[in-house]
Amino acid sequence: MLDIPGILGKLCAIGSPSGFERPVVRAAREMLSGFCSRTEQDALGNLLGFAPCGEENAPVLLLDAHLDEVGVIAAGSEEGYIRFRAHGGMDARVFPAQGVTFLTDPPVYGVVACLPPHILSKAQAEASPGIDEMYIDTCGAYVPPGTPGVFDAEGFALSDTLYCAKSLDNRACFAALLRALELLPRLEPLRGRKRRCDIVVCGSAQEEARLRGAAAASWKIKPQYAVVTDVTFAAQPDTEPDGVFALGSGPAVGVGPVCDRKMAERISALAREHGIPHNIEVMTSRTGTNGDVIGVAAGGVMCAVLSLPLRYMHTPSEVIHTGDLENLARLLAEYILTLGGEAL
Amino acid sequence: MDIFALHKELAAVFGPSGMEADIALAVKERLAGAADEVTTDTLGNLTARIRGKGKKVMFSAHMDTFGLIVTYIDKDGFARFATLGGAEPDYLLGARVVFADGTRAAVCADGSYNRKEPRLTDMYIDTGANAQSVKVGDAAVYGGEAVTQGGALISPHIDNRACCAALIAASRAVARPKNDLYFVFTAQAELGMRGAKTAAYALEPDVAFSVDVTDAGDTPGCKPKTQVKLGGGAAVKLMDDSVICHPDAVAYLVSQAEKLGIAAQRELLAGKGTDAGAIHVSRAGVPTGGISLPARHIHSPNEICRISDIEDCVRLIIAAADI
The missing domain is CATH 2.40.30.40 (Peptidase M42, domain 2)
Known part of the structure; x- marks a missing residue:
C-alpha cells in the first residue's frame, strides 16, 4: 500500500511554483510510472501518464491534479536585500518572518524582513504593508531577478489524521490520484468489472497561472471525460457555513454549470451506494479549477470536479485530512470502473 | 405560429446555464420538418443543419437563461x-x-x-x-409569463428566448438555401460563451452571425448612453466587449437591410459580450457579425422589447443566410 504521508512529505518538500515544474514533475513521474505504460513531460511542463485499458475504441478519461504551487519571484535587489513579487494568489499578511528558498543552484535561503514589535511605531504596528513594500534578507547573497522562490516548510503529521505542509494544494490531490490507481486492480474483482476506459493522468503545470497547463494538455489529449481534482475550503471558526466543508467529512462533489450533471449525479450516487462520506459543493459560473478550461477544450469535454477540503490555503501551513484523501481516491476508483461500454 | 406565441412557449421552459436539456428538447421539437439534421454535443449545444451547396454559415443564439x-x-x-x-x-x-x-x-x-x-x-x-x-x-x-401589449413584449428571458424564436422562425423560412446553414442554439453563454466556443470549434464555419439581445438606450437616465431604441428594428452589431465585428459582415447586413427595406439600426454594446466573442477567435478565426434584438431591463424578471423588432431580426437573419 502506498505510504501517503511519505508521498506528501516528498512532493511537498519540493519547490516548484508555476512555470518551474521540472523538479516536482521529476519526483511525481517516478511515483506515477508504475501505474502507466508511458509517461512524458510536455512542452508546457505537464506530466502526462498513459494507462490504456487494452480495449479498442475505449473512451479516454483525463484525471487532472495540478502539481505547481504558489510562491514568489525575485524582482531586484537593494543594498543586498531582495525585492520580490507574489507568484500566484498570496496574502501579504502571511509573509513577514517566513523563511524562503530561492531556486538557484545551489539554493539561496532568505527571511522576509520585519521589525521587532519593541521598536514598531503605533502607525507601523497598525499598518498592513503590501508585498511590494517587503524584502527578503539573503545575507547579501545575490538572487537574479526572475528567480522563483517558495516558503521553507517541512511537511509533518499534525495528528493521526491531519497532515500539514506547504503545497498540499494540490499535491495532496496528485497523491489521491496515485492512490486511486492503486485501488483500481483491487476493486475490479470486488465489483466484478474490468476497467473499460483509457486513463491519462495529467499532473498539470501552471494552474496557479490562469490554468494554462491543463488548457494545453486537454487540447492534446481531447478526452471524452475528465475528472479534475483540486482543493477546496475547509471549515474553521471564522468561516461562514456556506461553501466550506469540515475536515474529515469527505471529498466534495462539484455541482454547477461547468460540472457535467450526469457525471456529478453518478459520482454522488456511487458515494451513497458504497457509503463513502462526501459533500456537495455548488460551483457557480467558474469553478476556479482546471475544469474551467478542460470542459471547453476542442469540441467540449464532460467534466467533473472532486475537491479535497483544506485549511489555510496558499500559506506555508496548509492542512488536510488523510481520510478525505483516501475517500476521494475510493470514490474516483469506483467511478472509473463504471465508465466505458455504454453511453453516459 | 406567430412569433409571440413561439417566444411565450420557449420563455416558459426551464433552462439556466448548464441545465439546457429541457430547452434543447423544446427547440428541437419546433425545428421538426425545417432541418435536414439536428445534433447535440457534449456541452449541450443543439445544432440544426439545412443543407446548401455554398459557404458554411453559422447562426448562434444562446438558449440558456440567467x-x-x-x-x-x-x-x-x-x-x-x-x-x-x-x-x-x-x-x-x-x-x-x-x-x-x-x-x-x-x-x-x-x-x-x-x-x-x-x-x-x-x-x-x-x-x-x-x-x-x-x-x-x-x-x-x-417564473413570470410572457404578455404582449400594444406591440410590446413584456416577459422574463427575452434574453435570449426571443432570439431563439427568431432563429427558429428564420430556419423555417429558408427552405432551399444557397449556403450550408447551421442554426446553433448554444449552452452556457451566460458563463462566458462556453457553448459557442466548442460549437464553433466543431463546426469550423466560413462565416458566423450571433443573434442575441442588446441593451436599449431609450429609458430615463440610461447609462451608458446608446442610440439603440425599441421599435428601431434589428440592430446590426458593430462591436461589444467581446468582439469587433468583421467589416464585411457588417457591410453585408447593412446593405441587405437597405435593399430589402428591413428596419435596422447600428449597435455598439458596452460592458457585455455575445457568442460572437467566442466564435470569431475559434481556430484560425471566423468572420463574424451580430444581429441584435434591442431590449430593456435585461436579466430582470420583466424584460421588454418590441414584437416588430423580433420580426425585423427574423428578416435580417434570412437575408444574412445568403451571404
Whole structure:
C-alpha cells in the first residue's frame, strides 16, 4: 500500500511554483510510472501518464491534479536585500518572518524582513504593508531577478489524521490520484468489472497561472471525460457555513454549470451506494479549477470536479485530512470502473 | 405560429446555464420538418443543419437563461443562493422564481440587507411549504409569463428566448438555401460563451452571425448612453466587449437591410459580450457579425422589447443566410 504521508512529505518538500515544474514533475513521474505504460513531460511542463485499458475504441478519461504551487519571484535587489513579487494568489499578511528558498543552484535561503514589535511605531504596528513594500534578507547573497522562490516548510503529521505542509494544494490531490490507481486492480474483482476506459493522468503545470497547463494538455489529449481534482475550503471558526466543508467529512462533489450533471449525479450516487462520506459543493459560473478550461477544450469535454477540503490555503501551513484523501481516491476508483461500454 | 406565441412557449421552459436539456428538447421539437439534421454535443449545444451547396454559415443564439443556484439551506428551510450569470441584486428582490420540478419561490431580503449596497449574501429564497423539495445545487429561474401589449413584449428571458424564436422562425423560412446553414442554439453563454466556443470549434464555419439581445438606450437616465431604441428594428452589431465585428459582415447586413427595406439600426454594446466573442477567435478565426434584438431591463424578471423588432431580426437573419 502506498505510504501517503511519505508521498506528501516528498512532493511537498519540493519547490516548484508555476512555470518551474521540472523538479516536482521529476519526483511525481517516478511515483506515477508504475501505474502507466508511458509517461512524458510536455512542452508546457505537464506530466502526462498513459494507462490504456487494452480495449479498442475505449473512451479516454483525463484525471487532472495540478502539481505547481504558489510562491514568489525575485524582482531586484537593494543594498543586498531582495525585492520580490507574489507568484500566484498570496496574502501579504502571511509573509513577514517566513523563511524562503530561492531556486538557484545551489539554493539561496532568505527571511522576509520585519521589525521587532519593541521598536514598531503605533502607525507601523497598525499598518498592513503590501508585498511590494517587503524584502527578503539573503545575507547579501545575490538572487537574479526572475528567480522563483517558495516558503521553507517541512511537511509533518499534525495528528493521526491531519497532515500539514506547504503545497498540499494540490499535491495532496496528485497523491489521491496515485492512490486511486492503486485501488483500481483491487476493486475490479470486488465489483466484478474490468476497467473499460483509457486513463491519462495529467499532473498539470501552471494552474496557479490562469490554468494554462491543463488548457494545453486537454487540447492534446481531447478526452471524452475528465475528472479534475483540486482543493477546496475547509471549515474553521471564522468561516461562514456556506461553501466550506469540515475536515474529515469527505471529498466534495462539484455541482454547477461547468460540472457535467450526469457525471456529478453518478459520482454522488456511487458515494451513497458504497457509503463513502462526501459533500456537495455548488460551483457557480467558474469553478476556479482546471475544469474551467478542460470542459471547453476542442469540441467540449464532460467534466467533473472532486475537491479535497483544506485549511489555510496558499500559506506555508496548509492542512488536510488523510481520510478525505483516501475517500476521494475510493470514490474516483469506483467511478472509473463504471465508465466505458455504454453511453453516459 | 406567430412569433409571440413561439417566444411565450420557449420563455416558459426551464433552462439556466448548464441545465439546457429541457430547452434543447423544446427547440428541437419546433425545428421538426425545417432541418435536414439536428445534433447535440457534449456541452449541450443543439445544432440544426439545412443543407446548401455554398459557404458554411453559422447562426448562434444562446438558449440558456440567467438563473439562481442554491448554495446553502438553513435549518428552517430558507435557501441562500448564488447566480448563474451576471446579476443585479435590485432586479432579484421580490422576484418570483421557479425550480426545475415546478417548485415556486420568492426572492427576499434578510435583516442585514442594505438598500444602498445590496448584496446577494443578504438575500434568500423562500419556498414556503415546499422547502423540503429543494436541495443544494438546485437551480431556479424567473417564473413570470410572457404578455404582449400594444406591440410590446413584456416577459422574463427575452434574453435570449426571443432570439431563439427568431432563429427558429428564420430556419423555417429558408427552405432551399444557397449556403450550408447551421442554426446553433448554444449552452452556457451566460458563463462566458462556453457553448459557442466548442460549437464553433466543431463546426469550423466560413462565416458566423450571433443573434442575441442588446441593451436599449431609450429609458430615463440610461447609462451608458446608446442610440439603440425599441421599435428601431434589428440592430446590426458593430462591436461589444467581446468582439469587433468583421467589416464585411457588417457591410453585408447593412446593405441587405437597405435593399430589402428591413428596419435596422447600428449597435455598439458596452460592458457585455455575445457568442460572437467566442466564435470569431475559434481556430484560425471566423468572420463574424451580430444581429441584435434591442431590449430593456435585461436579466430582470420583466424584460421588454418590441414584437416588430423580433420580426425585423427574423428578416435580417434570412437575408444574412445568403451571404
